[in-house]
Amino acid sequence: MDNLVTANLKQRPIRTIISVIGVALGVVLVVLMVGLSHGVLQEQGRRNSNVGAELLFTRPNNYGPGTSSVLSLPVQYAPKIAEINGVQAVSPVGQYLKPSNQSFGMEMVEGIDIDTYQKVTNLSIDQGKTLSEDNEVIVDPIYAKDKKVKIGDSIDLFGHKFYVSGIYQPEIGARIKIKLSMMQNLLGSKDRCSFVFVKCQTTSNQEQVATNILSTLPGNKVLFTREIQSLYEKGLPAVNTFVKAVVVVSIIISILVIMLAMYTTITERTREIGVLKSLGASKSFIIFEIEKEALLISVLGTLLGYLVAITGRWLIIKNTSLIIDLELKWLLYAALVGILSGLIGALYPALKVANQDPVKALSYE
Amino acid sequence: MKTILQTVDLKMIYQIGKVAVNALRGVNLTVNQAEFVAIMGPSGCGKSTMLHILGGMLKPSSGSVLIDGQDLSKMSDGSRTELRRQKIGFVFQKFNLFPTLTAEGNIRLAERIRLNGNHKNDSERRREILRLLNLEGRLNHKPLELSGGEQQRVAIARALVGSPAIVLADEPTGNLDSENSQIVLKMLQELNGKFGQTIVMITHSPEAASIAQRVVHMRDGQIVNK
Numbered sequence: 231m232d233n234l235v236t237a238n239l240k241q242r243p244i245r246t247i248i249s250v251i252g253v254a255l256g257v258v259l260v261v262l263m264v265g266l267s268h269g270v271l272q273e274q275g276r277r278n279s280n281v282g283a284e285l286l287f288t289r290p291n292n293y294g295p296g297t298s299s300v301l302s303l304p305v306q307y308a309p310k311i312a313e314i315n316g317v318q319a320v321s322p323v324g325q326y327l328k329p330s331n332q333s334f335g336m337e338m339v340e341g342i343d344i345d346t347y348q349k350v351t352n353l354s355i356d357q358g359k360t361l362s363e364d365n366e367v368i369v370d371p372i373y374a375k376d377k378k379v380k381i382g383d384s385i386d387l388f389g390h391k392f393y394v395s396g397i398y399q400p401e402i403g404a405r406i407k408i409k410l411s412m413m414q415n416l417l418g419s420k421d422r423c424s425f426v427f428v429k430c431q432t433t434s435n436q437e438q439v440a441t442n443i444l445s446t447l448p449g450n451k452v453l454f455t456r457e458i459q460s461l462y463e464k465g466l467p468a469v470n471t472f473v474k475a476v477v478v479v480s481i482i483i484s485i486l487v488i489m490l491a492m493y494t495t496i497t498e499r500t501r502e503i504g505v506l507k508s509l510g511a512s513k514s515f516i517i518f519e520i521e522k523e524a525l526l527i528s529v530l531g532t533l534l535g536y537l538v539a540i541t542g543r544w545l546i547i548k549n550t551s552l553i554i555d556l557e558l559k560w561l562l563y564a565a566l567v568g569i570l571s572g573l574i575g576a577l578y579p580a581l582k583v584a585n586q587d588p589v590k591a592l593s594y595e
Numbered sequence: 596m597k598t599i600l601q602t603v604d605l606k607m608i609y610q611i612g613k614v615a616v617n618a619l620r621g622v623n624l625t626v627n628q629a630e631f632v633a634i635m636g637p638s639g640c641g642k643s644t645m646l647h648i649l650g651g652m653l654k655p656s657s658g659s660v661l662i663d664g665q666d667l668s669k670m671s672d673g674s675r676t677e678l679r680r681q682k683i684g685f686v687f688q689k690f691n692l693f694p695t696l697t698a699e700g701n702i703r704l705a706e707r708i709r710l711n712g713n714h715k716n717d718s719e720r721r722r723e724i725l726r727l728l729n730l731e732g733r734l735n736h737k738p739l740e741l742s743g744g745e746q747q748r749v750a751i752a753r754a755l756v757g758s759p760a761i762v763l764a765d766e767p768t769g770n771l772d773s774e775n776s777q778i779v780l781k782m783l784q785e786l787n788g789k790f791g792q793t794i795v796m797i798t799h800s801p802e803a804a805s806i807a808q809r810v811v812h813m814r815d816g817q818i819v820n821k
């Protein structure tokens with residue numbers, strides 16, 4: 231009842247709503263952008279590390295997020311690697327990143343040689359039958375569920391109709407797999423692939439096998455699949471910089487919105503501040519009243535931001551092939567961004583008004 | 596009789612660019628406890644300036660102001676605010692209620708500031724004041740829903756929160772019609788009579804001044820004998 235804060239916010243509903251939206255905007259940006267960049271990277275990394283093969287042989291600078299999708303590694307490497315000491319099996323794989331059919335975002339397609347692929351990974355056909363015809367495709371259960379495809383359904387890839395012959399387990403690499411020979415034909419890259427999976431005779435021996443491969447075939451690159459996850463996580467400084475920039479922009483937006491709102495509010499209420507002073511209100515009391523108002527706006531903005539971000543995430547995941555991570559850590563971080571920027575934004579107006587001459591404030595019209 | 600307020604050679608010079616305005620030129624004023632003093636004088640003679648200095652809202656250029664034994668003129672801004680919180684209640688010509696709060700909200704806010712929230716021990720006095728000011732039925736109304744006279748009565752109730760040693764009123768009936776002026780003046784008189792409230796009131800109206808125990812006349816920043 232004696233609460234100037236809520237009374238003031240109710241007095242100017244439009245301004246309150248705009249300020250709340252301003253803060254929410256920052257929170258949404260942080261949650262979605264951070265979640266998106268992390269989600270895409272981690273998802274990709276997780277699927278790549280979910281492999282039986284210990285090693286991945288490729289050209290230098292030719293593996294990892296953001297690399298070109300052209301098949302560039304000659305398949306002839308595969309039989310050479312197979313002969314190296316300690317190698318049990320090899321399988322060449324083609325990877326191609328293409329725009330998603332349904333909406334925004336990219337989709338990864340893999341071309342595999344199913345017989346050797348099953349020797350180097352734990353892939354098994356869960357439903358339907360294996361990949362045997364050129365116009366067949368196998369998908370993982372998540373893809374089948376997300377895109378609502380069943381065995382026998384058709385999927386358009388590279389302008390061709392492919393039919394789903396089976397659903398495989400577990401998630402490994404791309405969710406859509408066709409025959410490597412078919413991918414080579416379609417992309418005009420005869421006898422080429424993106425990398426070769428290498429399965430070692432014993433897992434504990436993988437470092438030695440990697441050294442053997444590099445000494446036999448120098449100038450190439452061997453990755454440990456167990457490290458691919460972390461490779462994805464730290465492998466993209468550009469993405470991290472981008473995320474930081476988004477966070478900074480969000481903080482600035484929130485600070486400016488609150489500062490502007492508080493500045494106009496206190497100018498409008500100069501006289502009231504004078505009355506507070508005539509009643510004996512200290513500077514800290516006045517600063518505290520204004521900060522409380524900013525805090526309330528920030529908290530409301532953060533809650534609205536969460537609501538929009540979570541709904542937005544759900545809609546994006548449902549309608550696109552993008553993956554957005556929602557980590558508690560980042561939600562808390564976003565709240566901190568919203569609330570701190572509110573408090574900081576209100577500080578200058580609060581200090582200014584608290585130091586005002588009380589007699590002048592009282593005669594303000 | 597105890598002296599509650601005393602000024603010694605109080606001077607105030609406003610500096611506007613190169614021009615210096617001598618608003619007060621050495622005011623010596625003494626007010627006793629439970630006294631009701633009216634201050635009269637032509638416009639611009641320095642009445643409001645003096646009242647603001649008495650209430651610690653303004654720092655004088657020179658001279659001293661003793662409120663209940665404490666010298667305001669030597670205090671920091673923060674200490675003057677604290678003294679005002681404890682000992683001074685202001686009433687203004689323009690009422691100056693918070694428009695977004697109800698009458699009761701306005702009084703509660705003052706309680707929050709002046710009593711640090713503990714209005715328990717004052718609730719008996721509070722009820723008595725509200726009865727005296729005849730406000731009991733109007734507490735849930737916002738200022739715009741109240742008449743000028745009612746608003747000024749709420750403002751007086753607010754000024755009385757925390758039992759200030761002195762009430763300083765700057766033309767409290769200046770914005771009221773004669774009927775409401777009568778009511779407000781009568782209430783101020785009762786507060787002085789029943790509660791022994793010390794009141795210093797600026798007024799332009801001889802009728803208003805007549806209810807005070809003593810009238811002080813000012814001219815050109817000084818107290819004069821009429």
Ligand SMILES: Nc1ncnc2c1ncn2[C@@H]1O[C@H](COP(=O)(O)OP(=O)(O)OP(=O)(O)O)[C@@H](O)[C@H]1O
Pocket residue numbers: 609610611616617618636637638639640641642643644645
């Ligand atoms: N902030 C200020 N800056 C400069 N001069 C001022 C200021 N406040 C008041 N004055 C001047 O000081 C003098 C005294 O003003 P004050 O307001 O005290 O008069 P007053 O007796 O209250 O007049 P009124 O009856 O019209 O209210 C006037 O000449 C006024 O112009």
Ligand SMILES: [Mg+2]
Pocket residue numbers: 642643644765
């Ligand atoms: Mg005046």
